[in-house]
Amino acid sequence: MDFFDRFAIPNPSPVIYASMVAIGLTVLAIIAGLTHFKKWGYLWREWLTTVDHKRIGVMYLISALLMLFRGGVDAVMLRAQLATPDAKLLDAQHYNEIFSTHGVVMILFMAMPFIIALFNFVVPLQIGARDVAFPRLNALSFWLFFMGAMLFNISFVLGGSPDAGWTSYFPLAGNQFSESVGTNYYMIAIQIAGIGTLMTGVNFMTTILKMRAPGMKLMKMPMFTWSALVANLIIVFAFPVLTVALAMGTMDRLFGTHFFSTDAGGLDMLWANLFWVWGHPEVYILILPAFGIYSEIISTFAKRNLYGYKSMVWSMVVIAGYSFLVWAHHFFTMGQGALTNSIFSITTMAIAVPTGVKIFNWLFTLWRGKIQMTVPMLYSILFIPLFTIGGVTGVMLAMSAADYQYHNTMFLVAHFHNVIIPGVVFAMLAGLTYYWPKMFGFMLNEKIGKWTAWLLSIGFVLAFFPMYITGLDGQARRMYTYSASTGFGPWNMAAFIGALIMAVGFALIVYNIYYSVRYASRDIGSDPWDARTLEWATHTPVPEYNFAITPQIDSIEPFWDAKKNGQELFKGKFEKIHMPNSSGMPFIMGCIFFAWGFSFVFSIWIPLIITTIGIFVCLALRSFEVDHGHYITVDEIEETETKLRGAN
Amino acid sequence: MKELFPAKQVMGFVFSLILTIVALLVYYTDMSFTAGMTVLLITAFIQAGLQLIVFMHAGETKDKGAIYTNIYYGVFMALITILGTLLCMIWGYV
Ligand code: HEM
Ligand SMILES: [Cu+2]
Numbered sequence: 001m002d003f004f005d006r007f008a009i010p011n012p013s014p015v016i017y018a019s020m021v022a023i024g025l026t027v028l029a030i031i032a033g034l035t036h037f038k039k040w041g042y043l044w045r046e047w048l049t050t051v052d053h054k055r056i057g058v059m060y061l062i063s064a065l066l067m068l069f070r071g072g073v074d075a076v077m078l079r080a081q082l083a084t085p086d087a088k089l090l091d092a093q094h095y096n097e098i099f100s101t102h103g104v105v106m107i108l109f110m111a112m113p114f115i116i117a118l119f120n121f122v123v124p125l126q127i128g129a130r131d132v133a134f135p136r137l138n139a140l141s142f143w144l145f146f147m148g149a150m151l152f153n154i155s156f157v158l159g160g161s162p163d164a165g166w167t168s169y170f171p172l173a174g175n176q177f178s179e180s181v182g183t184n185y186y187m188i189a190i191q192i193a194g195i196g197t198l199m200t201g202v203n204f205m206t207t208i209l210k211m212r213a214p215g216m217k218l219m220k221m222p223m224f225t226w227s228a229l230v231a232n233l234i235i236v237f238a239f240p241v242l243t244v245a246l247a248m249g250t251m252d253r254l255f256g257t258h259f260f261s262t263d264a265g266g267l268d269m270l271w272a273n274l275f276w277v278w279g280h281p282e283v284y285i286l287i288l289p290a291f292g293i294y295s296e297i298i299s300t301f302a303k304r305n306l307y308g309y310k311s312m313v314w315s316m317v318v319i320a321g322y323s324f325l326v327w328a329h330h331f332f333t334m335g336q337g338a339l340t341n342s343i344f345s346i347t348t349m350a351i352a353v354p355t356g357v358k359i360f361n362w363l364f365t366l367w368r369g370k371i372q373m374t375v376p377m378l379y380s381i382l383f384i385p386l387f388t389i390g391g392v393t394g395v396m397l398a399m400s401a402a403d404y405q406y407h408n409t410m411f412l413v414a415h416f417h418n419v420i421i422p423g424v425v426f427a428m429l430a431g432l433t434y435y436w437p438k439m440f441g442f443m444l445n446e447k448i449g450k451w452t453a454w455l456l457s458i459g460f461v462l463a464f465f466p467m468y469i470t471g472l473d474g475q476a477r478r479m480y481t482y483s484a485s486t487g488f489g490p491w492n493m494a495a496f497i498g499a500l501i502m503a504v505g506f507a508l509i510v511y512n513i514y515y516s517v518r519y520a521s522r523d524i525g526s527d528p529w530d531a532r533t534l535e536w537a538t539h540t541p542v543p544e545y546n547f548a549i550t551p552q553i554d555s556i557e558p559f560w561d562a563k564k565n566g567q568e569l570f571k572g573k574f575e576k577i578h579m580p581n582s583s584g585m586p587f588i589m590g591c592i593f594f595a596w597g598f599s600f601v602f603s604i605w606i607p608l609i610i611t612t613i614g615i616f617v618c619l620a621l622r623s624f625e626v627d628h629g630h631y632i633t634v635d636e637i638e639e640t641e642t643k644l645r646g647a648n
Numbered sequence: 649m650k651e652l653f654p655a656k657q658v659m660g661f662v663f664s665l666i667l668t669i670v671a672l673l674v675y676y677t678d679m680s681f682t683a684g685m686t687v688l689l690i691t692a693f694i695q696a697g698l699q700l701i702v703f704m705h706a707g708e709t710k711d712k713g714a715i716y717t718n719i720y721y722g723v724f725m726a727l728i729t730i731l732g733t734l735l736c737m738i739w740g741y742v
Contacts, residue, residue, distance in 0.1 A: 209714055237725050273736055277729050324725055328736050340740030 006602050010160045010180045011093045020157045049582040051135035054542055056142050057121030058439060061432070063146055064114035067105050070153065072506055074102035076499055079463070083496035085484040095480035096163035097156065097182065103166025104186065107282070108193060109149040111420070114428040115289040116145075116200055119228050121435060123204060125535035125542065126222045128213030128551045133206040135580040141196040141203065143590025148193025151597045155185040159602065162186040165478065167279070168249070170260035170271040175253055184601040187250040192597050194242055201235030204228055213534070215553035222533045222556070223299075223312060227292025230316045231285045234323060238281035245274035254603060269334055276327040284323040287419070288316055290427030291358055294380045297430055298362050300531045301377035302369025305557060308361040315354035322351045332400040333407050341400035348398035355391055359384060374529070375449035379430035382457045383422045390418030393468065408478075411471025414464045421460050429453075429509070437528045441540050442520040448512040455505035463498025466491035532560035537569055539644040545577045545632055548641050574641075577632045589618045660702035667691045667698070 009016055034040050047055060077098055081090045090098065124132055132138050155161045160180035164173040173183045208229045212221070221229075249271065251257040258266035299306040306312060328336065328344040362384060371377065393415040397406050406412055429452075437443045467475075470488045482488050527536040537559045538547050549570040555561050562569045596611035671691045674684040700706045706715050 210711075233721075237722060241729065267737065269737060270733075273733055277733070324728055325732075328732065331736075334736075335742065336736050336740045337742040340735050343735070 006181070007158050009157065011091075011097075013094065016156060023154075023157060044584075045582070048587045049139075049584045051131070051139045051580050051582055051586075052544065053120045053124050053132050053135065053138060054439075056138055057117045057119075059142055059146070060113045060117035060120060061439075063149060064110050064117055064428075067110040067113070067149060068506065071102050071105040071110055072503060074098050074105065076503055078102065079492075079496045079499040081480060082482075082492045084493065085486070085489045086481055090480060092480045093163065096165075096478070097161040099478055100162045100165050100168075100182075100186075101152075101156070104152065104162070104190065105149075106420075107166065107286070108190060109145075109152065111286050111424050111428070112193075112197060113145060113149075115231070115286065115424075116141075116197070118224075118289065118293065118428070118431050118435070119200070119204055119232075121439060122431075122535055123208065123225055123228050124211070125438075125538065125546060126225045126533055127208065127211060127216060128534050128547060128553065129207065129211040130546050130577065131580060132203050133211060134203050136583055136586060137199050137203050139583070139586035140589060141200045143586045144196030144199075144593060145193045147590045147594040148189045148191070148196065148597070151192065151594055151601070152185055152189035155182060155189075159185070167272070167275055169275075170249070170252070170268045171262050173249065173253075173271070174261060174268075181601050184250070184253060187246050187253065188597045188600045191243065191246045191250070192593050194239055194246070197235060198239040198243070201232040201239065204232040205236060208232075213551045213553050219310070219313070220553060220556050223295035223306060223309070224289070224292035224533075226313050227288045227295075227316060230320045231288045234281045234285050234288075234320050237324070238278045238285070241274055242278040242282075245271065245278065248274075250600075254600075269331075272331050272334065273327075276330040277324075279330065280327040281323045283416075283419075284319055286424045288319065290424045291316070293427045293431040293434075294362065294383060296531075296533065297376045297380050297434055298365050300434075300529055301372045301374055301380075302366050303372070304365060304369045305532070305560075306361070307364035307367075308357075309556060311357055312361055315357045318354045319351060322347060322354070326351060329398055329400070329403070332403045338400075345398055345400045349395055352391060352395050352398075359388060359391075374433075375444070375446055375453060376430040376434040378450055378453045379426045379433075382453060383426045383430075386422035386426075386457065386460070387419060390415060390423065393418060406471065408476060409471035410467035410475045410477055413477050414467035414471060417460075417464050417467075421464070422457075426453075426456070429456075434529065435535075437524055438526075438535060438540055438542065441524070442516060442522050443524060443528060444512050444516045445520065448508055448515060452505050452508045452512065455501055455508065459498045459501030459503075459505055461498070463495045463502060466494045466498075527559075532557040534559050534569075537562070539641075541644075543640050543644060545579060545637070548574055548577075548637050574634045574637045576634055577637065578629055579632060580629045581627055583627075585618060585622060589615065592618065657702060660698055664695060664698050667695045671695075 034043060047059065050056065077090065078095070081087050081095055120132070120138070124130070160182045162168065162173075162178070162182035162185055163180075164178050164183055164186075168183060168186055171177060173186075208221070208225060248257070248259040252260050252266075258264040260266055260268050260271040262268050295306055295312065325347040326344055328340065329348045332341050332344070362380075366381075373381075393411070397403055397412065397415055433444050433449055470491045471477075473486075473488070475482065475486070475488050524540070526538065526540040529536070534551060534553075537551065547570070549572055551558065551569040552571055553569075554567075558567070558569060561567050592611050592614045595607060596615065599605070599608040599611060668691075671688055673679075674687050679687070700719065706712070706719070709715075
């Protein structure tokens, strides 16, 4: 039985046992449901083996929404514990585990897949391509991300969750202070998902550089595609650092090396350093696509072209460069001298300049626009002032001398939620609402959507602005409780109420999906928002090949010009279309990686060796496989096109 | 026959073997730490360049521009990261 001891939870509680039962029942229910409705074949053929960028996008989206709720439950528990002084809801250990998983889940398994979902669904359509450059690699990216996320998520029922924060600083994250396998999960699950993300980066850079429709010069690309290009460039240069840091951390924990130990020549601060060499660019990987989404939405619903296209592009390129020059602002207090801190202070403040340029461009776009206050637009309008406050507090943090006061207090927590929630989360929800009709053929309900946007905004302000105050008063982050004499009580109660309001907002999203599935009109045409870019020029639902005829581009807003000036987008007649074949290999490799990661986490060496060999066998098989894809004939295209045209 | 013989690749291969032998000398001879590191760094970078240009055909297609831009950007980022890390952990640490 000794073998099984390792899977036990080090700090059990009734909630965890309840979750185990719930997970078991859900799995059983899913299996029973699939069998009962005879959906296994459908699931395998249409989803698990697909290489279609649209379906992969939808799978990313579903995973991101699931993780949003997992991370959201964590958040409500954290706030509930802090709502009153000396609360006993969670003990210190559980509090640690929950804030650690909350951070990882939200950044890596919610925000990242959400933006990658939109890359997948939107970018090939926006540039007039048939798919991404490497469709099968794309499927593998998804499955690696998905299996990494699942591996991370089982940690709380098998072996224990990581408890050293989403930043997992050594020496705390070393074996001496983190005895459970929790931090192994951190190192290995993120590694697997991270490899998937790195491949996404390569894939989308190639797609955008090589597969644009004829005539679409770089400076004629839609703004979201630009933001995707820049974000993927940052991915390609930042993620390898994380890969290496995680590998070193894994070796320290499992093989007794001393990269980050405090003795034997190790340098614990090196982890913090490497983490943020990746970590700061990472926050820009998240925010730039968000900026891209807002740009699309603001120009669509202000009914004018985006103000300052060139400065928008250049500000993103400059941000991409700067984002690699500022990382030390995350550890101003670690002991570097004044010179080092000043250098990083200045580079950090400089980032606010291109960010400001973008804010003004959006304002100028709105200025003379005829504003249509749809749900996506409402999110964008709420974003501008709320995000700006987050940017301003960022500049406050950037002053290294002042940061000695703010660092590791609730003020910092308020700052990054202030940029991530109105910045990234609102953008993703706006993008979700905006692209929903293209994905699923009906619109989400506007009225419920507006309620959601307002509830999230009000909840957000109530939940996070009090933290600025308690943070300045000295409430430290990651402390599981405080005494009544500190006076933090009322502010934290307000924050808890804010969190509950946000929870209602998120629940409304689910209700909205349910409501719209049942009642929304399916007769919406292919361009329900009267939009400007190419993704709206094809049918809804989007056929497998995206565009029957490759569009010819000669302006930044080709579809708008086609609608207004009658320029012809699709010239010529149908020709047969070459498409990639589906493949089970990415999914199978994902499963092997899951088993690999699991064996690694628990140091079960023989399965680890077998799965490692399995991975290489898959790679070798792929190298020798002959797969030329397939052709869609002209007849089939004609049939699909007539059918879809009839539908519209 | 001349066009068929991959002279450039064979020369490249021989050269990369020489670089490997030079790097191995660091292990087999008794060099000072600085000298050894210098030899290793120099041979490593030449070796990497050789692989990219000769064996991975970096400059042989019309994507030359994009490929080299990416490589230069990568090198630049790597240098920034290393110098910045040294600044934080060693030179600027009090
Ligand atoms: C004007 C732009 C910004 C500036 C000047 C800025 C500055 C800073 C500084 C100096 C810190 C470290 C403070 C400390 O640890 O004491 C920080 C932390 C952070 N910022 Fe920002 N920031 C900006 C924008 C953003 C954006 C756009 C995001 C994300 C989308 C973001 C996400 C974060 C995160 C996640 C952390 C800390 C995470 C942690 O320690 O766990 N920031 N920011
Ligand atoms: Cu930062």
